Amino acid sequence: MTGGKVGIIANPASGKDIRRLVAFGSVFDNEEKVSIVRRLLLGLEAAGVDEVLIMPDTYGIGQRALDGLGQRRLRPRVSFLEMEIGHGGADSTLAARLLREAGVGAMVVLGGDGTCRAAAKGCGDVPLVPVSTGTNNVFPVMVEGTVAGLAAGAVATGRSGAVHRAKKLDIIGPEGWRDLALVDAVVTDDTFVASRALWDVERIRAIVCTRCEPHTIGLSAVGGCLAPVRPEEPTGLYMELGRDAAAEPVLAPVAPGLFAPVSVKRWRRLALGEGVRVDAGPRLLALDGEREVLVRAGEEVEIVLSAAGPCVVDIPLALQEAQQKGIFALKEMPV
Template sequence: MATVGIIANPASGKDIRRLVSYGTVFDNQEKVNIVRRILLGLAAVKVKRVVYMPDYYGIVPKAVEGLKSHDRLSMEIISADINLTGTQLDSYRAAQVMESSKVDCIITLGGDGTNRMVAKGCGSIPLLPVSTGTNNVFPTMVEGTVAGMAAGVVARGIVNHFPVVQPTKKLIVYKNGLPIDIALVDAVVLREKFIGSRAIWEVNHLVQAVVSRGEPHNIGIASVAGYLNPIGTSDKEGLSIEFGRGNFKVLAPIAPGLIVPVEIKTSQKIGINGKVKVKSTPCIIALDGEREVEVNEEDEAYIELTFDGPKVVDVKAALRAAVDGSHGSGMEELHKEFVLQE
């Protein structure tokens, strides 16, 4: 039975950057509305089973409760069996449960940080990331209805080939020779000794960054890479940046509405499996916008770029492939559900 997972992070879109910049607060009631539309999209393509991450707000149960009587769903909707902590670990553990129970596709609601945690636990399950966070480079803005439909056709195996399901890059952080964490978009070395507030926004603390992707239209450290040397999601390379007094500055949107000059010392492209040494210790390494890794003065650390990130569903490609019939039985399968005969 085709099964879709839903991981909706109730904390995404609410971090400290709302206080120091002009980011919009993404409230949980809007997440409920999005999930409701996702469920209706899944039902439309005849997905019969959904596994969701439980949370303190009850996003998925409230989405189900708010359905009109004529939209009641004929699908099994069950909670992943995890012990709630109210932290980012919930996303990771829910993804682990979904991986072990062979979920076919996972829809995430959150930002880069949420998807980083899900990527650590989901194995080879393809993700369909819906943006509800702050600095959103990995997830995209997509209407919940079509997100549900796209996840459904992938979960049911109607379309699950490249470019519908695409590989992504990731960054692996090593400390004293051991891999300790990952990032999907950027790993940023900060001139700090303690984690403190998790989100980053002050450019005077920047020492180094390694990015897997970065375009001028991005927000956050990825935007710096975008103005230096744009790196696409499928490019087999990344960018290493050293900050500080140098030959030039770039004007970059570090957070919503916060556009500041960033001093650049050097930058250079790195290839897949390329490694960048962390040059300044002690320090903190922020992963996808959040301080995570403490590096002491006696530690040795480096960051490696790989193409072993999570698989990601391209919503437009999924629905287009499902109806054009160019990949096997997609057209026939979808027509059974959408082309209604008199």
């Protein structure tokens, strides 16, 4: 069986933020992303995909991946989206929208939580295969590119329906302004974006999570060390931080190799559709680990837990279903 179209979004900026300086995170260089995309393409070919569309970027990850194949010709048609290249998450959002409009059956996203969040803004109902390119991510998974390509191809060619819808946080601001987070929204006393990445827990006032588990790294790990919430559970978690006689102190891995004592004054589980209001500003909201939204004095922002996040491919289950439908079967041995 062949057919299907798959999109690839690879963020050249992921895996390099300030957590490599203030903690012990690994630098994930772009040549490794080139290698992953090359293996992705070969996995997509093996899955019988007919066409691949790639987001262009300032480093040329997709083109370098193709060049590295040498004389080997891929069976799928490979082309690049026609779009202006910037230097931020807006590229991934635009690429996801263009891929959706082009009719792809799956998108492979290489990056961190922030890249996946940006793609989620534009992907609609197209399933994502989120591939982690860093050491402190929660939403994307560490998976071999070959396997990620096979899984995306299995879904795009109709051999698997192993897709589930993730939770998200809707950020609702003045006059209907909206944003989203896939893992956590953090309320801080900061009033400037600076390096974007957030790691200093002393300035954090509240954390809202869609998921939080003790085996993860980042600010959602505070919840994971206190009251875990699995990705598939129909609940979230709200925590208010601050030193208080009745507070619960926990030790959490807030960045790679960086443990911080955190004082949680109160916490509660959130039901789907339940919201949390951010205190009057000035405040800064960090979404999925990056400072993004300035809440000015007098403004009101609400954070609402939603079940309507992006669709995500269950990679092991997708390949299990595809195997049962003969994705690895050959009619005869090649000569």
